[in-house]
Amino acid sequence: MTLARFKPFAALLGLAAAATLALALPSAAQAQDKPKIIRISYSGAGTGGRPITGGTIISTAHQQGVLEKEFARDGIKIQWTFNPGAGPATNEQLANGLADFAHHGDLPIIIGRSTGLRTKILFSYTRFGSSYITGPIDSQAKSLEDLKGKRLAVFKGTASQLALGRILKKHGLTERDFKTVSMDGDTLRAAIATKDVDAGFIAPFDLQARGVGKLIYETGPDPDLTSQGVFWVSEDFERKYPDIVQRVVTTLIKVAAWSSDERNREAQYKLWANSGTSYYEYQKTFADTPLKWRLSPLLDDYFVDNLKKSIVQAKEFKLIRRDVDVNGWLAPQYLNAALKELKLEGYWPEFNAAGKPKLAQK
Amino acid sequence: MHKLRQADLRGLVLPLALLALWYALTALQLVNTKLIVPPGAVLATAWKVVTGGELLAGLQASLLRDLAGFTAGAGAGILLGLLLGVSRPAERLVGPTFHTLKQISLFAWLPLLSTWLGTGEAAKILFIALSAFYPVALGTFEGVRSVTRAQVEVARVLGFTRRQRIWRLVLPAAAPQIATGLHLALLYAWLATIGAEYLLGSAAHGIGSVVIRGKAGFHVELIIVGMLLIGAVGMVLNRAAAALEARVLHWRGPGHGSGH
Amino acid sequence: MNTVSTSAAPTAGSSAAYRELGAKHATQPGLQPGIQPGLESATHPGKGARPTLHALAAACGARILALAAGLVLPLLLLGLWQYAVERHWLAEQILPPPALVRDSLVELWQNGDLTANLAISLKRLGWSLLIGGGSGLLLGIAMGISPAVKAYVYPSFQLAAQFPVIGWVPLLIIFAGIGEALKVSAISIAVVVPVAVNTYQGIRNIPRALLEVAAVYRFGMGQTIRRLVLPAAAGGIFSGLRQGVMQGWLALVFVELLASSEGIGYLMVWGRQLLQLDIVVVGMLVIGTVGIVLDRLLAWGEARLQGWQRRAF
Numbered sequence: 001m002t003l004a005r006f007k008p009f010a011a012l013l014g015l016a017a018a019a020t021l022a023l024a025l026p027s028a029a030q031a032q033d034k035p036k037i038i039r040i041s042y043s044g045a046g047t048g049g050r051p052i053t054g055g056t057i058i059s060t061a062h063q064q065g066v067l068e069k070e071f072a073r074d075g076i077k078i079q080w081t082f083n084p085g086a087g088p089a090t091n092e093q094l095a096n097g098l099a100d101f102a103h104h105g106d107l108p109i110i111i112g113r114s115t116g117l118r119t120k121i122l123f124s125y126t127r128f129g130s131s132y133i134t135g136p137i138d139s140q141a142k143s144l145e146d147l148k149g150k151r152l153a154v155f156k157g158t159a160s161q162l163a164l165g166r167i168l169k170k171h172g173l174t175e176r177d178f179k180t181v182s183m184d185g186d187t188l189r190a191a192i193a194t195k196d197v198d199a200g201f202i203a204p205f206d207l208q209a210r211g212v213g214k215l216i217y218e219t220g221p222d223p224d225l226t227s228q229g230v231f232w233v234s235e236d237f238e239r240k241y242p243d244i245v246q247r248v249v250t251t252l253i254k255v256a257a258w259s260s261d262e263r264n265r266e267a268q269y270k271l272w273a274n275s276g277t278s279y280y281e282y283q284k285t286f287a288d289t290p291l292k293w294r295l296s297p298l299l300d301d302y303f304v305d306n307l308k309k310s311i312v313q314a315k316e317f318k319l320i321r322r323d324v325d326v327n328g329w330l331a332p333q334y335l336n337a338a339l340k341e342l343k344l345e346g347y348w349p350e351f352n353a354a355g356k357p358k359l360a361q362k
Numbered sequence: 363m364h365k366l367r368q369a370d371l372r373g374l375v376l377p378l379a380l381l382a383l384w385y386a387l388t389a390l391q392l393v394n395t396k397l398i399v400p401p402g403a404v405l406a407t408a409w410k411v412v413t414g415g416e417l418l419a420g421l422q423a424s425l426l427r428d429l430a431g432f433t434a435g436a437g438a439g440i441l442l443g444l445l446l447g448v449s450r451p452a453e454r455l456v457g458p459t460f461h462t463l464k465q466i467s468l469f470a471w472l473p474l475l476s477t478w479l480g481t482g483e484a485a486k487i488l489f490i491a492l493s494a495f496y497p498v499a500l501g502t503f504e505g506v507r508s509v510t511r512a513q514v515e516v517a518r519v520l521g522f523t524r525r526q527r528i529w530r531l532v533l534p535a536a537a538p539q540i541a542t543g544l545h546l547a548l549l550y551a552w553l554a555t556i557g558a559e560y561l562l563g564s565a566a567h568g569i570g571s572v573v574i575r576g577k578a579g580f581h582v583e584l585i586i587v588g589m590l591l592i593g594a595v596g597m598v599l600n601r602a603a604a605a606l607e608a609r610v611l612h613w614r615g616p617g618h619g620s621g622h
Numbered sequence: 623m624n625t626v627s628t629s630a631a632p633t634a635g636s637s638a639a640y641r642e643l644g645a646k647h648a649t650q651p652g653l654q655p656g657i658q659p660g661l662e663s664a665t666h667p668g669k670g671a672r673p674t675l676h677a678l679a680a681a682c683g684a685r686i687l688a689l690a691a692g693l694v695l696p697l698l699l700l701g702l703w704q705y706a707v708e709r710h711w712l713a714e715q716i717l718p719p720p721a722l723v724r725d726s727l728v729e730l731w732q733n734g735d736l737t738a739n740l741a742i743s744l745k746r747l748g749w750s751l752l753i754g755g756g757s758g759l760l761l762g763i764a765m766g767i768s769p770a771v772k773a774y775v776y777p778s779f780q781l782a783a784q785f786p787v788i789g790w791v792p793l794l795i796i797f798a799g800i801g802e803a804l805k806v807s808a809i810s811i812a813v814v815v816p817v818a819v820n821t822y823q824g825i826r827n828i829p830r831a832l833l834e835v836a837a838v839y840r841f842g843m844g845q846t847i848r849r850l851v852l853p854a855a856a857g858g859i860f861s862g863l864r865q866g867v868m869q870g871w872l873a874l875v876f877v878e879l880l881a882s883s884e885g886i887g888y889l890m891v892w893g894r895q896l897l898q899l900d901i902v903v904v905g906m907l908v909i910g911t912v913g914i915v916l917d918r919l920l921a922w923g924e925a926r927l928q929g930w931q932r933r934a935f
Contacts (some may be wrong), residue, residue: 097713181800
C-alpha cells in the first residue's frame, strides 16, 4: 500500500531516464565527419534589416548562392544570419555557439578574442576603404574640430568605432571630446536627415543625393586609417571539419577573384544594390582604388601588421580590457591551399606593413 | 438623459478641434509637411498598409507573442503569489528577494535577456512574461493575505482538504486582487511587447518592428498608423480587462473584496 | 457613482488598481499590509503598554531573524551564479562572474563614469517630474474642480492615458529628435498620466460635506484649493506621484536604452556593444538601487502624510 504512493514518482523517473537516453543517442551518433548545417553570420544587414547585403565578397557569394551549390551534393544546408546589430551581435552568437563562420570587422573580433572567444582567421575582406564623417545638409562644420562638443554618432563596438578612434587620434582628439551616440546605419541616416545629430560616421553619398546630408570629413584610402575585416571560422568547427573549411574557403576565394575582376565591377554593384544601399553609393565609395586592392583576401604583412596595430589602438581607446595575442589566431593554410588550387597565386598583390605593394602591380 | 448626451458631445470638442488644427496647418502649409503629414495622407497610408497585410501580419505576430508571454508570466505569478501568501516561511525567505528584484525597472532586464537568448522569440516572450509576472504575483499575494481568519476557520469546520481550501476558499477570496493584478499585467505585457520590439531591432515580425522600420525609412504616416494601432490595442486590452475585473468583483458581491 | 469601492471599474490606466497595489506595497516586505506598528503608537501615544526591555529585545531579535531569513535566497542565488560561471552554463563572455561585476562596479565608481551617468539620468527624472508632475497636478485639479473642464478634457485624456507611453516615442523622436527634449518629454508624458488621474480622482472623492463647509465659510477659489482640496485629496495626489515616479523611471530606462549618449541606460548599451556584460549587470544593479531608494523615499513620504492626516483629525 505504501509503495503505491511512489507510483507516480517511479513513472517520472522512468520518463526522465527515457528522455536522457533519447538525448544521449544522437550525440553518440554525431561522431560523423560532416555537419548537417553550416552557419554563417554576417555582421550587418541591408536597409531595414533585410537579409541581403553588399560591399563585400561575402555578400556577393551569398547572393550568387555559391556555397549552397557547392554543398548541395553533400546534403549540407547553409544558414545565413544577417545581424542588424553588426559585430557585437555576431560576438554574442559566437559566445552562444551559434556561428561556425562569420564576416566580422576588426574591432568586434578583437573584442571577442579579448574575452576569450576562440576563432581562426581565414582571410580578410576589405582594406583601403575611405572613412567619412557626414553631417546634416545645413551643417556649418568644415572639420572635426568644428564638431567638438557636438553630437557625433557612430555604431559602437563595430569596426567603425575603431576607425573613428584612429581618425580622432590623428587629429589629437578622443571620443570624449564629443557627445558620442551609438546608432546603427539605418538610424544614423535617419538622424542625419532629421538633424538629430551633428555628424555621423557614415558614407554621405545617398544622403547627398537625397539632399539631406553633407560631407564634412573624408580620409581617402589611407592605409593607416583604413579598417579591415576578417572572415573567420570557430575553432571548434575548424577542429572538427577541416576539409569543409577548406571547401568553404576555396569557394569564397573563387568569388573573390570574380569580384576583384574589373570587368565585373558594374555587375557587382548591381548585386550589392539589392541590399538597399544604392548603386550610386557603391560606385562612389569604391571609385578610388582598384578592386584587387580593396577586396584582397590576403593575410599579408600589411594585414598582420594592421591587426597588431589595431589591437594596440583598441586597448588605448579602452575598447578592450585584456591583451590579445595574435599567435595562433591566423590559419592561412586554407587560403594558401585555395590560391594554389585555383591557380590564383600572385593574382592579388601583397602589401607590406606600410601599405605599399611589395612587387610591381600586375 | 439630456445632460448625459450633452457631456458626451463636449468630450468630442477637444479631439475634433485638434484634428481641425492638424488639417488646417498642413493644408495651409504652415508646417513642414514631411514631418507633420496631412491627415488625409495618414488615412491613405492606413488604408494601403492595412489592406497590404504587412501591418496586420505584424499585429498578429505581436499579439501572439503578447499572449504567450502574458500567459506564462501570469501563471507563474499566481503560483508564486499563492505560495508567498499561504506560507509564512516562504514569504520570509523569498519575499525580500522578490520585492527587491521588483525594483529593477522592467526594461533594464532586456539587454541581459537578449544577450543570453538572442533577439528571437525566446528573449521577447520571456521578457513579456517577466512584465506580467510581478503585478500578478503581487495581486495574488495581496489577495491571499486578505483572507480572514474567520474564513479559514469556516473552511476548517467544513473539513476542506488543503487543495479544496486553495481552490474553493483562497483563490475565490483573492479573486478581486488577482483580477486587478491581471489587469495591470495585461497593460504591462503589451507595453513590454512593444518596447521589446522597439529595442530589439527592426528585422523581426511585429507591429513595433513595423513602426521602427517606418522611423528608419522616414515614413511618418507609417509611424502614425502603427502608433494608432498600438494605442488601439492598448485601449481594447484595458477595456476588456476592466470589464473582466468588474465582472469578478460583481460576482464576489458587494461588501466583499479587500475590505473597502 | 461616487461610492468608493473597488467595484467601480478603474477608468483610465486602472489608477484605482494602482493605488491599491501601489499603496499596499509601500510597506515593508514581510509585514502584513495595513498594519504599521510604528505609526500606531506614534498617533495614539497613550494607548498600548510601554514597551518593556524584554519586548524590545524580542522585537530586535525578530527583526534580525527576518533579515537573516531574507538573506538566504540572495546568497543562494549568488552561489548559483558563481557555480554557473564555473561550470560554463553560459559562455563566460555573456555570463560575467560576480567578482568581475563587483570589480567593474568599483572601477566605474572610482573613475566617475557611474556617478556622471547616474547624475544625468536623475537630472532627467527630476525635470520630468517637475514638468510632468506639475502639469499632471494642474490638469487633475482643473478636471476635479471644474465640471466644464472635465467634460471637455477628460474623455480625450482618458483616451490618451490608455496609450502605452512607449507608443509615443517614435513620434516624439520624429518631432523632438533624440536629444534631451525627447527624453524629458517622453518621461514627462509617463508622469503626467498617473498624477493627473489620481489627482482628479482624489478630488472627486472629497466628501460633499467638506465642500459644503467650504461654501459656508465662503472660501474663494484659491482658498478652497489650498486649504480644502489639496489637503483632502493629498492621499490621492501622493499616490499619483508615486506611480508617476515609477512610470517615469520605467520610461527613462527605456528611452535611454533606445537612443542616448549619456545616462545609466547608455552605460548598459555601451557595455553590451563592447561585450562587457559585467557593465550591463552593474547598470541593472544601479537601476534597481535607485528604484529601491525612490520607493523608500516615497513610502516614507506617504507614511508621514498618513500620519499627518490622522493627527489632523
